[in-house]
Amino acid sequence: MGDISQQLVEQVRQAAEADTPLAITGGGSKPFLGRGLRGEPLELVGHAGIVSYEPVELVLTVRAGTRLDDIDAALAEQGQRLAFEPPRFGSSDTIGGALAANLSGPGRPWQGSVRDHVLGLRLINGRGEHLRFGGQVMKNVAGYDASRLQAGALGTLGAITEISLKVMPRPAMEQTLIQPMDHQHALALMNRLAGQSKPLSAACWYQGQLYLRLSGSRPAVEATSESWRADSGGDMGVLDDGDIFWRQLRDQRLPFFDGEKPLWRFSVNPTATLEDVDEHALIDWGGAQRWSRQQENLSVMAEKAARAGGQAALFRHGDRSGEVMHPQPAPLRTIQKRLKASFDPEGIFNPQHLYTWL
Amino acid sequence: MSAAKQQDTSATPAPGKLDGRVDFPPVYRSALAKKFRRFLNPDSVISDEETIRPYECDGLSMYCEMPQLVLLPETVEQVQQIMRICHADEVPVVARGAGTGLSAGAMPHAGGVVLSLAKFDRILGIDPGARSARLQPGVRNLAITEAAAKHGLYYGPDPSSQIACTIGGNVAENSGGVHCLKYGLTVHNLLSVEVVTAEGDRVTIGSDGYDSCGMDLLALMTGSEGLLGIVTEVQVKLLPKPEVAQVVMAGFDSVQKAGDAVAGIIGQGIIPGGLEMMDGFAIQAAEDFARAGYPTDAAALLLCEVDGTREEVQDHIRQAEELFRTMGATSVRTSGTEEERALLWKGRKSAFPAVGRISPDYYCMDGTIPRSQLAHVLTEMDRMSAHYGLRVANVFHAGDGNLHPLILFDANVPGEFERTEAFGGDILNLCVDVGGSITGEHGVGMEKIRQMPNQFGNLEVSQFHAIKQAFDTRGILNPGKGVPTLRQCQEYRAIGPLRQPSAAPDTEASHG
Ligand SMILES: Cc1cc2nc3c(=O)[nH]c(=O)nc-3n(C[C@H](O)[C@H](O)[C@H](O)COP(=O)(O)OP(=O)(O)OC[C@H]3O[C@@H](n4cnc5c(N)ncnc54)[C@H](O)[C@@H]3O)c2cc1C
Numbered sequence: 001m002g003d004i005s006q007q008l009v010e011q012v013r014q015a016a017e018a019d020t021p022l023a024i025t026g027g028g029s030k031p032f033l034g035r036g037l038r039g040e041p042l043e044l045v046g047h048a049g050i051v052s053y054e055p056v057e058l059v060l061t062v063r064a065g066t067r068l069d070d071i072d073a074a075l076a077e078q079g080q081r082l083a084f085e086p087p088r089f090g091s092s093d094t095i096g097g098a099l100a101a102n103l104s105g106p107g108r109p110w111q112g113s114v115r116d117h118v119l120g121l122r123l124i125n126g127r128g129e130h131l132r133f134g135g136q137v138m139k140n141v142a143g144y145d146a147s148r149l150q151a152g153a154l155g156t157l158g159a160i161t162e163i164s165l166k167v168m169p170r171p172a173m174e175q176t177l178i179q180p181m182d183h184q185h186a187l188a189l190m191n192r193l194a195g196q197s198k199p200l201s202a203a204c205w206y207q208g209q210l211y212l213r214l215s216g217s218r219p220a221v222e223a224t225s226e227s228w229r230a231d232s233g234g235d236m237g238v239l240d241d242g243d244i245f246w247r248q249l250r251d252q253r254l255p256f257f258d259g260e261k262p263l264w265r266f267s268v269n270p271t272a273t274l275e276d277v278d279e280h281a282l283i284d285w286g287g288a289q290r291w292s293r294q295q296e297n298l299s300v301m302a303e304k305a306a307r308a309g310g311q312a313a314l315f316r317h318g319d320r321s322g323e324v325m326h327p328q329p330a331p332l333r334t335i336q337k338r339l340k341a342s343f344d345p346e347g348i349f350n351p352q353h354l355y356t357w358l
Numbered sequence: 359m360s361a362a363k364q365q366d367t368s369a370t371p372a373p374g375k376l377d378g379r380v381d382f383p384p385v386y387r388s389a390l391a392k393k394f395r396r397f398l399n400p401d402s403v404i405s406d407e408e409t410i411r412p413y414e415c416d417g418l419s420m421y422c423e424m425p426q427l428v429l430l431p432e433t434v435e436q437v438q439q440i441m442r443i444c445h446a447d448e449v450p451v452v453a454r455g456a457g458t459g460l461s462a463g464a465m466p467h468a469g470g471v472v473l474s475l476a477k478f479d480r481i482l483g484i485d486p487g488a489r490s491a492r493l494q495p496g497v498r499n500l501a502i503t504e505a506a507a508k509h510g511l512y513y514g515p516d517p518s519s520q521i522a523c524t525i526g527g528n529v530a531e532n533s534g535g536v537h538c539l540k541y542g543l544t545v546h547n548l549l550s551v552e553v554v555t556a557e558g559d560r561v562t563i564g565s566d567g568y569d570s571c572g573m574d575l576l577a578l579m580t581g582s583e584g585l586l587g588i589v590t591e592v593q594v595k596l597l598p599k600p601e602v603a604q605v606v607m608a609g610f611d612s613v614q615k616a617g618d619a620v621a622g623i624i625g626q627g628i629i630p631g632g633l634e635m636m637d638g639f640a641i642q643a644a645e646d647f648a649r650a651g652y653p654t655d656a657a658a659l660l661l662c663e664v665d666g667t668r669e670e671v672q673d674h675i676r677q678a679e680e681l682f683r684t685m686g687a688t689s690v691r692t693s694g695t696e697e698e699r700a701l702l703w704k705g706r707k708s709a710f711p712a713v714g715r716i717s718p719d720y721y722c723m724d725g726t727i728p729r730s731q732l733a734h735v736l737t738e739m740d741r742m743s744a745h746y747g748l749r750v751a752n753v754f755h756a757g758d759g760n761l762h763p764l765i766l767f768d769a770n771v772p773g774e775f776e777r778t779e780a781f782g783g784d785i786l787n788l789c790v791d792v793g794g795s796i797t798g799e800h801g802v803g804m805e806k807i808r809q810m811p812n813q814f815g816n817l818e819v820s821q822f823h824a825i826k827q828a829f830d831t832r833g834i835l836n837p838g839k840g841v842p843t844l845r846q847c848q849e850y851r852a853i854g855p856l857r858q859p860s861a862a863p864d865t866e867a868s869h870g
């Protein structure tokens with residue numbers, strides 16, 4: 001664990017000079033995302049460690065190669081956590097990778113996403129300049145938000161070296177409720193409950209069951225749980241060890257995610273209907289994120305997603321030689337190409353990782 | 359026919375150098391007006407001085423400029439046509455919402471047009487099931503919450519200017535409010551925006567879902583101060599109205615103790631809906647104005663609002679009261695009714711006009727600091743206040759470290775505004791020195807251009823210009839705002855107090 005930023009800057013400068021493509025890698029836990037990495041590895045995993053942590057300020061600054069497990073352990077000592085619940089797809093997932101891929105867990109609709117918790121970051125651009133954007137305070141609107149821009153860019157704009165994050169207190173209590181139900185009723189109920197001011201923090205439908213998670217102060221969780229169970233006429237029960245379910249969902253370790261069949265991710269209006277998808281889907285984020293396993297092509301899925309007010313991506317498996325992300329309209333393609341060039345004029349970072357044209 | 363003010367062209371960036379654009383071709387007002395009148399209602403192309411006058415400034419009235427024209431389009435197609443013309447002719451365009459901005463972001467460009475979104479004031483739809491609303495950019499912030507109320511929903515960010523300011527302006531400034539520690543800033547409450555680009559293309563960024571594919575352009579657009587595109591539609595998230603909200607008011611005999619109490623609350627794992635602090639001067643002014651029953655002998659006052667379910671609020675209020683008492687509060691009072699809650703907030707919400715009443719003019723600053731630095735910063739500010747001979751009152755979004763020092767001055771006294779600006783500049787530099795930012799929610803605009811070089815190094819500034827060029831190849835959107843030119847950076851660093859930009863000391867060094 002240490003600061004190897006000088007070494008990283010040097011490698012980037014040399015690559016820029018020699019026009020060598022660089023494949024930015026964190027913990028190497030998500031090689032399946034995007035269109036695959038080509039190039040000389042630029043390894044962030046050695047650039048690790050907590051730079052500063054002020055529990056009372058709710059601010060943590062870490063090097064990008066820091067493992068999520070290490071962050072969790074440090075935060076837990078102070079009764080805090082990363083409220084966006086970043087998934088673990090391997091044993092060595094890093095915070096830099098979570099941000100670059102914009103990955104957030106089941107609590108995302110209520111507790112926010114990884115980008116929502118970013119306060120600032122440092123990044124090496126394609127000119128080998130080590131830049132600093134944002135800061136370590138909750139509010140900062142000076143300059144463009146180049147920090148949150150990195151979320152989802154999959155490293156195409158630069159190598160993130162350090163991140164400042166807002167951390168949150170752990171809830172005093174969590175409880176999971178479960179009720180057998182078909183997907184249509186589940187979607188309706190999830191959205192209705194999300195419209196109430198109750199400590200709901202996750203809502204998922206999986207294999208004929210609705211799962212709800214409550215997080216908050218003990219009296220609030222207990223009172224809500226009691227009243228919802230009473231409303232269900234006894235069909236809703238408490239699931240012991242519910243946190244295991246949510247962790248398996250977060251890390252894609254439920255049986256649904258087994259096998260090599262293409263895994264599609266839909267990010268849509270939480271109340272929408274996705275024809276031929278919902279029935280066999282895993283519905284998370286209170287309806288706003290749906291996972292589907294099927295052999296299909298992107299344009300068909302993108303079309304369905306658009307009708308549901310959202311976007312589709314081929315998250316994992318399947319043919320990754322073409323596009324895997326929702327198609328971008330022409331003017332946005334142009335702007336993103338120019339943005340890429342503004343950060344990375346030689347196009348050395350993760351070429352064609354996100355889109356064939358970037 | 360009047361040509362644009364002749365500008366200094368020596369600062370033109372060399373080709374390939376990433377810098378802000380400052381010079382534009384001369385504009386012939388009547389010829390330009392004619393082009394717009396071909397597709398805009400003639401009344402919507404304002405060219406006479408008298409009618410233009412109200413557009414010469416935003417909420418920061420010390421900064422003003424007369425534009426060539428003010429345009430009031432009614433459709434997105436018209437906005438597109440305006441942008442195509444301005445892009446082709448290289449005419450500066452300054453978007454304008456309600457003009458309540460406090461950093462001269464909507465101040466016109468002398469050689470350009472003001473594009474007012476005032477006619478885009480319709481709520482396009484509320485989706486109560488999905489808890490979202492689609493809005494034209496000129497919809498007022500408070501109007502969203504009012505329209506959502508019948509569904510038991512509301513819009514989170516609540517700037518004090520919410521009666522007047524527009525959602526388009528909120529997006530452009532990434533505005534906050536008293537509830538943003540818990541509910542976030544504008545950027546946390548958006549689903550999508552529709553933007554007309556500098557070239558006149560119409561695109562949607564984001565969707566009805568929470569996360570889109572690829573780099574986060576929605577975040578980049580938010581807070582971009584009208585420099586990257588014209589926002590023509592906004593889709594926001596709505597939140598369920600909390601069952602109850604209660605506020606605890608606590609007085610302290612020192613700012614330090616109040617600051618410690620804020621840390622104490624957060625340390626207990628409570629994230630209040632709102633957590634505000636006022637210093638002695640602000641307490642007195644607010645009490646004289648609002649008669650909220652504030653303890654006028656206190657050196658600092660905290661307002662801590664807890665919201666949520668009945669059970670949660672009860673639990674947290676009890677903890678907060680206890681904690682304030684153990685941390686030395688000289689008085690603790692909890693609202694028992696909605697009326698009492700509204701009254702306790704009234705003092706805080708009217709702090710600006712209250713201070714306005716005791717001084718001919720006041721200047722509102724907007725720095726952020728790590729909370730632990732509060733006592734130090736306030737002590738330093740007292741010292742500066744004595745040095746400049748100007749009084750200052752402090753209201754503070756204590757939960758998230760956003761200071762609003764109000765400097766009292768009299769614009770009729772020669773030299774007093776200049777001293778006020780210098781005082782304000784020192785405060786912002788101090789914020790940067792202790793690890794904070796020159797602006798938490800009001801934006802850089804024209805006003806804080808001078809302090810930008812203290813927060814950012816040249817490399818970051820160049821990267822900002824490069825980002826702008828990706829969206830606006832000809833640099834016509836709100837030129838001269840938000841990001842200083844490299845030449846300005848050099849100038850301001852030279853004449854300002856000698857300091858290293860805190861942003862990237864080592865990158866500076868390594869580049870020589
Ligand atoms: C008394 C008072 C209290 C305030 N309190 C707060 C507060 O608590 N929190 C806070 O954050 N702010 C506060 N403000 C500042 C101000 O109200 C906000 O910045 C607000 O968001 C500005 O909205 P507006 O519609 O008035 O925008 P304007 O002032 O018209 O414009 C602001 C900026 O946005 C750009 N812009 C406007 N509309 C668009 C558009 N459609 N597309 C692209 N760019 C656009 C303009 O070019 C300009 O740069 C306060 C102001 C006052 C006067």
